[in-house]
Amino acid sequence: MVEPQTPVFILVEPQMGENIGAACRVMGNFGIPELRIVNPRDGWPNPKAVSMATSSPVLDDARVFDTLEEAVADCQLLFASTAQPRNMVKPVFTAREGMAEIRGHVEAGQRVGVLFGAEKSGLPNAAITLSNAIITLPVDRSFSSLNLAMAVGVFAHEWRAGEPTPEDFKPLDDRATEQEMTAFYAHLEQELDRAGFFYPPEKTPLMMQNLINAFARGGLTQQEVRTLRGVIKALAIGRGKARIERE
């Protein structure tokens, strides 16, 4: 048996092909490859599932079983997802806690199944009884009916969010140095002074402090500082020319 690297998601008697397909799509988005489907109401394959899966590789590899017992036969731990308390005496985890718990077992080489119930009724009590733990989402009690694929998506994201993520976004990596910022502020103050911006003159330090606060708050990159110094220069020369023409 190949060692699993993620949990296995198991849909127990799902009704709508659209939801199965949407589950495949979001599992693909968050890197959970293995889906098992127990006795889908509308048979298999299902054209609506294909359409909603948008070519997710998870759909092609999905396996269909007649009974829950067959679907979970090789699993060493089962987590039952349910929004409704069932008066079952089991450990209960939030999605976040549960995925951290599952990660420990998966990393130890165990096969962990996460069970999702049908649209209309959720998981049957028998499936929850079989499970080692309950995993649940903090839905609003006054509007608690969560779409099946949405539940799969939230759990899939929780799994993925616990992994180290690649650094695709690299913002502010050429952040300006304090020396560059100081030179920029001095340039700004010099040109504003020349333009008569500081009045009365004793207010200069306070007015500069306010301006510096505004620029410092978000942080500037070296490129942005260069651009802003160009802006100051252009405005100063422009104003200077205008004044020359007026005078």
Next chain:
Amino acid sequence: MVEPQTPVFILVEPQMGENIGAACRVMGNFGIPELRIVNPRDGWPNPKAVSMATSSPVLDDARVFDTLEEAVADCQLLFASTAQPRNMVKPVFTAREGMAEIRGHVEAGQRVGVLFGAEKSGLPNAAITLSNAIITLPVDRSFSSLNLAMAVGVFAHEWRAGEPTPEDFKPLDDRATEQEMTAFYAHLEQELDRAGFFYPPEKTPLMMQNLINAFARGGLTQQEVRTLRGVIKALAIGRGKARIERE
């Protein structure tokens, strides 16, 4: 202006009514009441949105705007959700970090908008430029196209998951005391000894240790201990009777 208690979610030029409705449903699930919609492709109201919203109160209160600028006019901070890096020089948060950041601003009474782009193209660069920060999800780069409503759902869950959740599940609240467990183990050992289970006799401590480990691992409730003691009693008397008949 009433102080907001959650961020405002804003769909920018969404295409499919189904996705708008599913977004309303999951926002209702996770307690985010305020949706704004910028220039929906298929007009408003939209029967497919109504169908997928499954009576979510978010749908009734959704507001439609012609332009992004009108939709965000009262927002003090904007977070742009995008799966694709755009070479924008902005702070980038994961959904989890971003929602924690937003919570601080919301609790300070600020109105924070979270922008979601259209199905086909995501957010236009102009919308990201307007935003104070980027918020993103750890999608698999080889299959990164996330359904719009699914993205809304994951962010909505992240918001909700950061709140203290009500204790609806109360497992193991009548957990057995160590005294009860010790009495149970003694009862079990006594009956197993009587049945000749421990062989050779010097293995008794090790065999009991293994049994106790198995029972102790998951923890038992007082009710479960009572039930198990009944099981021992029934088996012991049953065996005793059988033996009486054999002897």
